[in-house]
Amino acid sequence: MEGCSYYLAMVLVQLIYGGSNILIKFSLAEGLNPIVFVVYRHVMAMVLVGPFAYVLERKQRPSLSFSVAAKIFMLALFGTTIHLNVYYAGLAYTSPTVACALSNVIPSLTFLMAVLLGLEKLKIRTARGQAKVAGTLFCIGGSLVFTFWKGGYLFRGFVKSPLINISVAEMRHVKENWIKGALLILTSHIAWSAWLILQFSSLSNFGSLVSQAVVSKVYTARLSLTTMICFFASLQSSFLALFFARNPISWRLEWNLQLLTIVYCGVVISALAYYLQTWCISYRGPVFAAMFSPLQVIIVALFSAIAFAERLHFGSLIGTFLIIVGLYCVLWGKRKDNLVAEQTENGKGVLEDIKVLENDISVTNPVARERT
Template sequence: MARWVNGRGNLLPFLGMVLVMLAQSGSMVVIKVAMSDGINKYVMVVYSLALSTILLLPFALFLHRSERPPLTFSALCCFFLLAIFGSSGQIMAYVGIDLSSATLASAMLNLIPAFTFILALIFRMEEVHWRHSSSQAKVLGTLISIGGAFVVILYKGPPIFKTHWSNSSNKLQFSQQINWILGGIFCVGDSIVCSLWYIYQASVAHKFPAVTVIVFFQLLFSTIQCAVFALIAVPDPTEWELKFDIGLIGILYQAIAATLIRYILCTWCVLKAGPLFCSMFKPVSIIFTVFMAAIFLGDDLSLGSLIGAVIIVIGFYAVLWGKSIEENKIVKGVENLESSCHNVPLLQNRT
């Protein structure tokens, strides 16, 4: 694995995706806290996207101007479609977190590797050779990670760590089964849309390799799309008023860390390492979220969460091992090809 991470130039994408998952896990907790404080989820989406767009504008205008390909109508259409995936996924994620919990929303993201793997097979971006141990590891690792996520949801177990400051207001307010189910459905929808985003993002990034421009137009179009939806869903002007409270802190965090930095890092990592590599980091986010929820939301850390996290890590590294085997085979194949080319004489004697 070390050879795969270092030798193939994937160390920076590896570290980048870890930071992406940290930002996303923090986002789950911040969203839950902000919405519990009273801010409307749709308003929060619009304000955070708008602020991210404004902050990114100078970078999109002046960064790598000479190296950027021409901005065509076709490229703008691609960015608009990416924005549809991004904005619809964000709205579904916010609704899912509002109805359920940060931990459940993070756990449902572990469905993304399975959806991405299936889509990558359909679009011939990945191959499965059932007799090869690398393909078996990728498939089994994905299933194990998903299984670990459901362990976290379905088996709580006795608490192994309690937060003494937690109170009833921080406990689950959505004990109704229907809210839990609906929240899970919306989070699954977010996972499906995110998988589509990963696949399409890889295609767009190779055609238009200017990360800041791609992210800027995604955020711009997402802001417009979400604003139209939010103005219809939230017609009350008082809901749009900003106050100096946890809601404003949530918007700032969402705009800077969870949207701007995460989008740029994720887009760059998809360009450098591919969609499946990036999607496989989703299981790591639930580990971060469980501990953040215990610290900042007062949620007890239970035995089920710990067991599920361990299972997720096992599946996660099984997939990485499978990918490393494939990378090593590619390296050996290229080295053998280059060696055979060097050994062929320029002039061959013919009899």
């Protein structure tokens, strides 16, 4: 039952992220400043989660050293400040479907970073090693096809006219903006992959590469960890706002869709989704968390086809197919790695038991001891 809970949690996370892409696209089209949005959503999440963290984890909260605080600061920098601000800038130039489809490169980017940092062992002569390399190449190739080649329309839309008229002008993007938006989104996913790696293997110090310590295991109070990530994210984005969002009008909130988006993302994403991801990553690792990203494409594509009358391009279909094939090649290789690791650990355990048994025999049986 516990194993199923990890899968259900990550499916819920993808549903949450899929819905947020739609709402955020609307709000950006209505003039919501993306940096101001990042500040507000994380302040709201911090205010919401903070009291629960204080009450529920008061007795089990570990001490916060400077080293752990620096690691949490880096988590906020890569996972929210850089990732979200660049992602929303890209979303303003393209459609939510494109943004979600490109999220499928995250597992390959995560795997590539893990290899470069020495967290993943790549045995190129084995089938699992070749699968991971091929999957990474498929994902990179698919993302390039998706970004630079639209192609013609494949099918007619599910509906003849969009149900939500606000998207008619916004969902038709010229090629230059399409490429610009896709490149920005890919850049944001590099930062997100770095966040996944930092969750699993935090920086030991700023001069070396990585240590084997896990942030979410070193600091086991997950609600407090989520609160501090939101605090640092709001602080970092507020600093950016001093340069890019000086207009006081950008900070004014009204009872409209923009406020609904801030509340949804602050409560559901920054609070609930972050907590669920941290929980899953701490037990199942970053690759497991990244394997569910294709669900976003299905969720958003279906909604966009019905609500926006969005039609599928041939280049988008080919690119998405290559990305998803590459994704599951990487995941298959990772699964085989885990099986081999489990068998190796079991073998070591058996050998240790045999050695202990031999030592016991040599102590209790003088004849056996003389023979040895």
